[in-house]
Amino acid sequence: MSYSIGEVSRKLGVTIDTIRYYDKAGLLPFIQRNASGRRAFTENDIHLMRTIVCLKNAGVSVADISKFIAYRLEGDSTLTKRYRLLEDHRQALQQQIADLEDTMTYLKFKEWYYKTAVDAGTESIHFVPGTNEVVPDLAQEYSDHLTAENQLAEREHFANVKDYRNRGTH
Amino acid sequence: MSYSIGEVSRKLGVTIDTIRYYDKAGLLPFIQRNASGRRAFTENDIHLMRTIVCLKNAGVSVADISKFIAYRLEGDSTLTKRYRLLEDHRQALQQQIADLEDTMTYLKFKEWYYKTAVDAGTESIHFVPGTNEVVPDLAQEYSDHLTAENQLAEREHFANVKDYRNRGTH
DNA sequence: ATATATCCTGGAGTCGACTCCAGGACAAGC
DNA sequence: GCTTGTCCTGGAGTCGACTCCAGGATATAT
Structure with a gap:
């Protein structure tokens, strides 16, 4: 079972346009499309996006969240990098x-x-x-x-x- | 004795363009001009501007600093308002x-x-x-x-x- | 007196983070 | 099968806070 962009928008309290903007900006490389080209969000995607919204609320820039997501894709070897990125923001x-x-x-x-x-x-x-x-x-x-x-x-x-x-x- | 915009820029570590931008934005209504139309900053102006830079560093928007300056001009009756504005920002x-x-x-x-x-x-x-x-x-x-x-x-x-x-x- | 530095204004450009729109493709209810 | 709703893309517009000209006046040093 998957969710449409509208459902996710309502679930997370983020506008559809903003979700698409985040996608364009490379924050959502994991989202799949269905047969007709529409975004299909899994439960897991939504969890990840909650983390993104979380970072955004904490004042992290889209560019830095993008970095964070890229590190994620690289796996556990980047845990320290990710932690340090957060640390830097906390200190700022x-x-x-x-x-x-x-x-x-x-x-x-x-x-x-x-x-x-x-x-x-x-x-x-x-x-x-x-x-x-x-x-x-x-x-x-x-x-x-x-x-x-x-x-x-x-x-x-x-x-x-x-x-x-x-x-x-x- | 008064200071030129360039001297103030060097003293405060703020670019000349930013100072002029702040002036346009209504943050520096107190600054006088000399005979040839150049800004003449007093020691007191510089102190006030240090406060402004201070607020800016603390993440207060230009619009809100502008409000703050306007309240200032109204005198002590607005001390509470000014304090509350700061309080709000601290809480945010x-x-x-x-x-x-x-x-x-x-x-x-x-x-x-x-x-x-x-x-x-x-x-x-x-x-x-x-x-x-x-x-x-x-x-x-x-x-x-x-x-x-x-x-x-x-x-x-x-x-x-x-x-x-x-x-x-x- | 001339070169160089500094100042002025008005307005255009930039950057980040959205936000909105046009034009077109499904999808769902009746 | 038609209407209404939701989605798509590409691209333009907005807003805040600068930042950068162009064209012109004034100041300072030699």
Whole structure:
């Protein structure tokens, strides 16, 4: 028993056009055709495609999934290559999330900077007296303003904020 | 004192064309021009642009950064909006990384499945006797094969693998 | 004063990942 | 046997985020 492209589309929640696009792109070299030239998907094909959708959702490019599929066809000798490909993507994503967390930390710092400035009625409270330069260790002060209770949780945030110190504030 | 687009490009590691593209896209509404119509970047502009690059690196789209900048111009009343925009992106990324980790767990499971099959000389060791169906609780067996030492660390992985059980193996 | 570097705009080109369409071939229900 | 539904291919269109011109003005160095 086999499935039509429409059935697979509904099963996987992927449009027919996208399935055909993936086929053109070499992601589905295993799919057979029936007597009249229509794609006939086996249960097994669908499982494989679930893996592909999985990789796609995880942000892997079609080109890289294509590589992955090609390795698959080569058999167990490429298990390490396949694993490494996934590893690389995991690390890229973790770098991305780290960047975003840095960004949020920076934002928090800036919000504190403004809140205190507004409270004081002037931004100059953050300047080296007599200049327009922000004090060098402002991030340290930011850390100090956190309660002792928060300090534990925020200690790593502070480490990030330090990296942003030379980016200035505004 | 102000900087030219070329200087900013070198300072931020972003091409001149990209800076102009960002300007066209409304990301840099604050930049002034000099007498001859050239962009004149202040130190402050550069700081702001560092934030923009930061958001970009974190995977935020130009359209969303544009929103962010527009909120900025509205002042402190939009601090919450801005924070929430970042929050949303952080969560999307975390979902993505979770997907990828699920995918890797699935892959590990598949590798175990094949290794044991190869060791046994036949895939049928994983089938319900007399059928071509994979045994229902294979993921449980996978969990059991892990050493007691590993089991603690792998327990959450197993939780993920269970979700993949009905995707079959191949 | 001239050569070279840098800047400007408007618009075209590229790339990845789809998405849509025309024109034609089965397939299934009545 | 006709209508309606689903499928096929090849190719064009779209969208986001750049990237690359062409043609012209301004700045800097010698």
